[in-house]
Amino acid sequence: MDYAATGQSGINFYNSEGLLTRxxxxxxxxxxxxxxxxxMAARFSRGARIGVLAETSPDFVTAxxxxxxxxxxxxxxxxPAAFGGRxxxxxxxxxxxRSAGLSAxxxxxxxHEILLSATANQSIDLFDLSGDNLPPxxxxxxxxxxxxxxxxxFSSGSTSEPKGIVATQAxxxxxxxAIIQEGLQVRAGDRAVSWLPLYHDMGLIGFLIAPLYSQLSxxxxxxxxxxxxxxxxxxxxxxxxxxxxxxPSFGYELCVRRHRGEVLDLSSWRAAGIGGDMVRADAxxxxxxxxxxxxxxxTSFVASYGLAESxxxxxxxxxxxxxNTDQVDVTxxxxxxxxxxxxxxxxxxxxxxxxxxxxxxxxxxxxxxxxDGAELGFRQIGRIxxxxxxxxxxxxxADRDLQPLTDESGWLDTGDLGYWLGDEIVVxxxxxxxxxxxxxxxxxxxxxxxxxxxxxxxxxxxxxxxxREAADASRIILLVECRSQETxxxxxxxxxxxxxxRSVAGAPVSVELVSIKTLPVTSSGKLSRAASRDAYLSGRxxxxxxxxSTRAAALP
Numbered sequence: 281m282d283y284a285a286t287g288q289s290g291i292n293f294y295n296s297e298g299l300l301t302r303x304x305x306x307x308x309x310x311x312x313x314x315x316x317x318x319x320m321a322a323r324f325s326r327g328a329r330i331g332v333l334a335e336t337s338p339d340f341v342t343a344x345x346x347x348x349x350x351x352x353x354x355x356x357x358x359x360p361a362a363f364g365g366r367x368x369x370x371x372x373x374x375x376x377x378r379s380a381g382l383s384a385x386x387x388x389x390x391x392h393e394i395l396l397s398a399t400a401n402q403s404i405d406l407f408d409l410s411g412d413n414l415p416p417x418x419x420x421x422x423x424x425x426x427x428x429x430x431x432x433x434f435s436s437g438s439t440s441e442p443k444g445i446v447a448t449q450a451x452x453x454x455x456x457x458a459i460i461q462e463g464l465q466v467r468a469g470d471r472a473v474s475w476l477p478l479y480h481d482m483g484l485i486g487f488l489i490a491p492l493y494s495q496l497s498x499x500x501x502x503x504x505x506x507x508x509x510x511x512x513x514x515x516x517x518x519x520x521x522x523x524x525x526x527x528p529s530f531g532y533e534l535c536v537r538r539h540r541g542e543v544l545d546l547s548s549w550r551a552a553g554i555g556g557d558m559v560r561a562d563a564x565x566x567x568x569x570x571x572x573x574x575x576x577x578x579t580s581f582v583a584s585y586g587l588a589e590s591x592x593x594x595x596x597x598x599x600x601x602x603x604n605t606d607q608v609d610v611t612x613x614x615x616x617x618x619x620x621x622x623x624x625x626x627x628x629x630x631x632x633x634x635x636x637x638x639x640x641x642x643x644x645x646x647x648x649x650x651x652d653g654a655e656l657g658f659r660q661i662g663r664i665x666x667x668x669x670x671x672x673x674x675x676x677x678a679d680r681d682l683q684p685l686t687d688e689s690g691w692l693d694t695g696d697l698g699y700w701l702g703d704e705i706v707v708x709x710x711x712x713x714x715x716x717x718x719x720x721x722x723x724x725x726x727x728x729x730x731x732x733x734x735x736x737x738x739x740x741x742x743x744x745x746x747x748r749e750a751a752d753a754s755r756i757i758l759l760v761e762c763r764s765q766e767t768x769x770x771x772x773x774x775x776x777x778x779x780x781x782r783s784v785a786g787a788p789v790s791v792e793l794v795s796i797k798t799l800p801v802t803s804s805g806k807l808s809r810a811a812s813r814d815a816y817l818s819g820r821x822x823x824x825x826x827x828x829s830t831r832a833a834a835l836p
Contacts, residue, residue: 285745287306288303289306295501295505296508296512297509304338306492316342316346320414331377333385339411349421351421354432373395374398379676382675385405388513430449431446452485452591456489458641463584464582470497471496471498472496472497473505481591514535526555528556529560530555530563535571543574544574553582554582555584558725580602585637587694587696588693589671589692595646595705604638605635605636608634609625643669643670646705648664649662659701661710666691666694683695717787727744727758730783731780734776737763740797760791762793798821
């Protein structure tokens, strides 16, 4: 922060129409943070864990930095819009407070009532996010040392037992240096633009801390404003000559869907990053085709792989090369556990494009292993393990002490599956989401993408998962969000998707249509298959035409 404050750069905040609402130089940010840190040091003990509601605002950034100066451990918390309703949000906040042992919450006044309700049975202080109602007394703040805890990052999938991942100053610095020097190769004249939520590692580390480390100016749009007007993200890149900006694949899809022919100049955008979820080559191809006339270059795409346990980044694809896609025979992959290249012998519709996420950062070791821990070779699919100076110190969970992330050799099992493509890593999905059918491993994404390809604009998100119906019997369920209410069209859609899904899965798939925005997502906007499965089994999801989906599943 002190280094950033010596430059002329800072942070700009914009609304959904692209109008500047507030500017904050890094010098002003440092002064505000030091002032707040002094009052926090007088009120809380050093090392206290403080929940900070992560709205995209000067107040959040100031509060987060004040915690750093005061030697306290901030935990960025999501806003209510990230969850399905007030009850769910209160439950989530209550569990996070308990899990991380938070001493206080800093939140916008508009959220105080809901937070008081969420923490009614817990002893916790509540203050304004601005810090204006902190006691006026001050004390000398003592910043974090390199090996001290720096912040708590809740994993996006946390539900009943949130997992608070704890980074140190050393791990944070190591990852930021790797991102700046190796991943994005930051240079003079770069400018960051972001709509990513600041309670998610990609937003917090990738587009607040890392740019601050390198004195880059940042243009912020809130996630809510992006969802309302995704084109504003592109307008900011165009107007401010942004060079670095990231999004999950769905953000690029949303821009294509809402594009109305606005005049843009995206020629400055040299690193259009993709992360936070599976990389979808088809969605990115559509984006590059749609905005080629606006100066966007498909070689600007940068696929990457990361996770909060590694602070953020694990690997980056080479810059200015675009996407490196690998076309795989799905049938042979499911049967053999190998990413066999598609060929003329591959059945129609049985191929799948995976996108390489590039080489591991120089400070990160990565290996692919089987269930017994033996290392696997080229194109063999297994569990991804990493070892790095960027690894977090551990995690807090349900009133326990800090729990280790790694084994005794320092390796972290990420829970992700992937394979080596030369010296680059390809991520294929989460091991916990894998569907086992007739002795074959089936990736749920393969089934979900069939629904989107078959249904086109009629469908939104979809979730595939397996349910057990008896000790030796299971069924594959595919829930599909449908935009149409026309009965005949929905019946046809169920039948068509079920037939296409069976072709990919090699087994019957029960297709059920649900309303738009029904399927649960994580706080970072990713589909939660586990939550979808739980909601389906409990009857909380309103399934449509169950008898039609049963007939469709029985098709040969």
